[in-house]
Amino acid sequence: MSSVTTTHGPHLPGDPAVIVARRYEDVVVGNEISRHNLLSRLSHWAVAITFVLAMLTGMPIWTPVFGWMAYLFGGLTVCRLLHPWLGVAFVLFSIERFFQWVSDMQMAEPDVDWFRQRATKKGRAGVDDSRVGKYNGGQKLYFWAVSLGCLGFLPSGLVMWFPEYVSPIVRQLAYLLHDFTFICFGASLVIHIFLSTAAEPGTFVSMSRGTVTRAWARLHHPRWYQDVLAGARSREVVKDEQVRKP
Secondary structure: OOOOOOOOOOOOOOOHHHHHHHHOOOEEEOOEEEOOOHHHHHHHHHHHHHHHHHHHHHHHHHOHHHHHHHHHOOOHHHHHHHHHHHHHHHHHHHHHHHHHHHHHOOOOHHHHHHHHHHHHOOOHHHOOOOOOOOOOHHHHHHHHHHHHHHHHHHHHHHHHHOHHHOOHHHHHHHHHHHHHHHHHHHHHHHHHHHHHHHHOOOHHHHHHOOEEEHHHHHHHOHHHHHHHHOOOOHHHHHHHHHHOOO
16 A cells, blocks of 8 residues: 655654644554554543652652652642542543543453563564554553552542541551552553653654654554555545645
8 A cells, every 4th residue: 555645854743644643543644654643642641640740749648758749749738639639630531541442452362472472582583573463462461450550549549538438447458559559550650661762762752743653663563564554544544634734
């Protein structure tokens, strides 16, 4: 399948690939492929930003070691006020993201093979990723782990927010669950950031610009790359978006 436009030079906000990626996914635009549309990216960043803000306001409440963080928000009292509402926002955005992405995150046999290869082979040279679709097994597992984590944050957070309505033992269990979930989230966030930046250059661009290069797609998600190239709507979508370019 031939593409209509070839993009050269610096990536500008108004270039064809960015315009297409506002509305469409899985479309070839010259040397790029739209991977995440604007709604998908907004959903991702809403979850990420509310979690980071909830984390920063929660850590000085958690322990005096991080008490200095409270000054970033105007003091500990402000943190105690903001933290639960930021937690609610995080959960609500996570629910929206869950229903938006869940159809693409179903585990399949190629995902099991993805885990098996990484558990049994040393180095990337011996790994066959030819069956990896739009999301690999690790990305799908992270999606489900974050979704499960919300189930840990929500009830424990509500108990901590309204402790007078529950027994002391329930409060203690809520503290343990909230702390455990936070530690798991914090560790996974560091890994997630590393994998999307230093480990796989070009990944972060897909969540900012909305596109990836053909070379990136062919290397990291070859089956998705082939499926996109075999698609029939790329030329029509790109042509339509170029006509309506602002």
